[in-house]
Amino acid sequence: MKIEYYHDSKYGNGAAVAEEFKHQMAAKGASVNIHAVKDSDAKQLPPADLYVFSSPARLGSPTSSVTSFLEELDLPEGTKYAIFTTESAPAPDKKTGKVPTDEELSKRQRVIARMNSILQGKGLSKVAEGKVHVIGIKGPLEEGWKKKVAAFADSISGQ
Numbered sequence: 679m680k681i682e683y684y685h686d687s688k689y690g691n692g693a694a695v696a697e698e699f700k701h702q703m704a705a706k707g708a709s710v711n712i713h714a715v716k717d718s719d720a721k722q723l724p725p726a727d728l729y730v731f732s733s734p735a736r737l738g739s740p741t742s743s744v745t746s747f748l749e750e751l752d753l754p755e756g757t758k759y760a761i762f763t764t765e766s767a768p769a770p771d772k773k774t775g776k777v778p779t780d781e782e783l784s785k786r787q788r789v790i791a792r793m794n795s796i797l798q799g800k801g802l803s804k805v806a807e808g809k810v811h812v813i814g815i816k817g818p819l820e821e822g823w824k825k826k827v828a829a830f831a832d833s834i835s836g837q
């Protein structure tokens with residue numbers, strides 16, 4: 679399986695996730711080429727069995743670079759893709775002390791939803807999605823993040 683992986687990592691956390699994914703997929707016999715969206719031409723992606731698109735959260739959305747990149751993609755309908763984001767670990771509510779649930783977060787955190795909406799609007803076919811948390815804005819990555827990468831890699835290698 680040949681995978682092309684596109685990220686837009688500012689502080690290096692998303693880039694580290696990409697490298698770990700590559701390492702884990704190599705153990706499953708799959709090759710992963712990692713690219714920064716800023717250095718890539720969305721109209722000329724190399725052929726692949728699957729494309730992974732990864733963005734950090736920016737005010738609840740993907741970065742503007744990722745959004746434009748996805749909007750410019752020119753891939754055949756049915757092309758397989760997966761999404762992997764980095765987002766700040768949810769902080770407990772200041773009044774209640776409760777950490778918001780995924781459902782509560784999804785109301786304001788639309789990173790994956792927006793990426794899916796663009797890609798599915800182009801007729802692409804989703805095989806997996808996931809996210810890894812970072813502590814604060816710059817990281818580091820959350821404890822146990824490699825297990826999240828492993829779960830993501832497992833959901834892809836089954837395809």
Ligand SMILES: Cc1cc2nc3c(=O)[nH]c(=O)nc-3n(C[C@H](O)[C@H](O)[C@H](O)COP(=O)(O)O)c2cc1C
Nearest residue numbers: 687688689690691692734735737738764765766815
């Ligand atoms: C201007 C700005 C806005 C951000 N907005 C959000 C946000 O809405 N939700 C969130 O979870 N993280 C937000 N973050 C934190 C990013 O998720 C975090 O910086 C990123 O995942 C780190 O990945 P990177 O090291 O690959 O750049 C924001 C960061 C910046 C700099």
